[in-house]
Amino acid sequence: MLSHFPIPVSSPIGMRSFLAELTLARVATALGLAVALSLVLNPIFITPYPVVLGRLLLVASVLLLAFTAARAWQIPGVPRWLAQVLAVALAAPLATLLAYVPTVGGDLAQLFQHEGRMLGVVSITATVLLVAPLLVLGSLYRERDAQVRSQALAFELERSTLERQALDAQLKLLQAQIEPHFLFNTLANVQQLVESGSVRAAPVLSSLIAYLRAAMPKLHAERPTLGNELAMVRAYLELMQMRMPDRLQFRIDTAGVPPDLVFPALGLLTLVENAVRHGIDPSETGGSIEVSARCDAASGEVRITVADSGVGMRETAPGGTGLTNLRTRLAATFGSGARLELHETQPSGVSAEIVFVPLPVQRA
């Protein structure tokens, strides 16, 4: 009944919230209780029943207003439940006195002299004081219970939203990294090696496993290193070379650079995949891909180059977006000093170069 009270997130203050708190359910509860109490108390009063009922309805209304007001105009430093209990306890005797004012024609002195009426005041006050704070506490308890439940619901909702977002990101990464076309073509090649009993089957499968393991999204991965990235690039190039042995040669020369340098995951793979896709694959005769890394002792800069001797980039070829992403990630890792530049090479092909000042290596 009281459980649908609005949950005050940042407790609103003032007349509007006072009216908002004065719900139909609360009014009905207060008046209903007044009727019930009047029926209980009627036998001990000599006063006619309608008068008893009227007095109790008045008391109930005043108490409800006090209860609601204590909610709406919160006193700083006073817990709201205490303010509400006190408001009701203070309002109870005053409201009872008020209920007797019409009977004595406004003369309160006359009320105090009349023993029967005084007894009425005391008994109503006592009953109300007994019932009302319990009622208030009950209402507060139910409200808190509702709040806890709605909070639990909100948490649950947030958790499931986060889970879904993480899953979305994971799926997007998976789609972005392992193209089905690449995977199925590679598997078809592996299938032939296995069926023909080739000794190359095992090393090729190892490359595929290494590539897939590196390409799988890792949500709690350790910091990605250049060494990991190079291992993945090597696995990818080995797979591509198995698929197009007559069209692709490659060389990886990174001896001068420590493998434990921090490097954005999939950064180098993006460049190597571009070289295959735009440079080598469109060409009937193919070409070579060279991955090299050097460390400039004087400036401390690391320079990583991915150069292909393929067909070169057409001015309308897509791919700028992937590189823009990589540029953003390089800046996020190494600061705005990091560069990614593409050149045409002679006689044909594209060379992509990343230049950055490495982060200090953290050794555990």
Next chain:
Amino acid sequence: MSPSQAPTALIADDEPLLRERLRSHLLRLWPELQIVGEARNGREAVEMFDLHAPHVVFLDVHMPGVNGIDAARSIARRAEVVFVTAYEQYAVQAFEQGALDYLVKPFEEERLDDTVQRLKQRLAATSGSAAAAPDAGSAGLESGPAAALDSLLADLSSELRRRTAAGAEPSGFLQWIKASVGNHVRLIPVDQVAYLRSDEKYTLVVWEGGEALIRKTIRELADELDPQRFAQVHRSVIVNLHQVLQVIRGLNETAEVQLKGRKELLPVSRSFVHVFRQM
């Protein structure tokens, strides 16, 4: 195909292991079939077809240079064509619509066997006629279905070109600016370009990482760049709209435009001020 003649086939795939796999399975399932050639790309496939006129051609869809679809268009309906593809959903749908035979890599032997049975039936059906190349003579009389097939392959060909990264961006707009810097030719992605300004014979391209002169004229560039991203704002200036910081009104309904992270003001002439009105 005359009954005495052994059936012949051509295999085209750029990946040697996949040619090998298809050949070994065909040998097992269809021992009479003679494989007369293995092509590494579409161009070789068409050349070998012209040389050997095989009854059946297995064409990988994705091949360098001339792809499988274009090779099939050259071969026209002079042979039974089976397309081989890896996860090209759009292609598989098109093949199904056009009742074309296809294999999805990696294929299972049972699936290849279905294809072999179908091919045998079709070759048997045409073996009554003396013509070795079934449709060559009657091509002119072909009615609706054949024409529909041609247009299906034409659509598929342009779709494939669109999807292949080596092809042009579907929009056809410029994605890269090639500029000589020192003895290098730099490839500058257009998103990085801030503005282009004509400088006598050349055009100055200014991007995040520097500036360089290129030979293309402002007029050519205005035609080739994506109008959603670049706008000509003056006879001699094109700006990247994504990098506009502010437009300062000047006299005579002209204006000047300033780009993000740059000090220089670029002129906006009266006839181009409308570019910024709608922004």
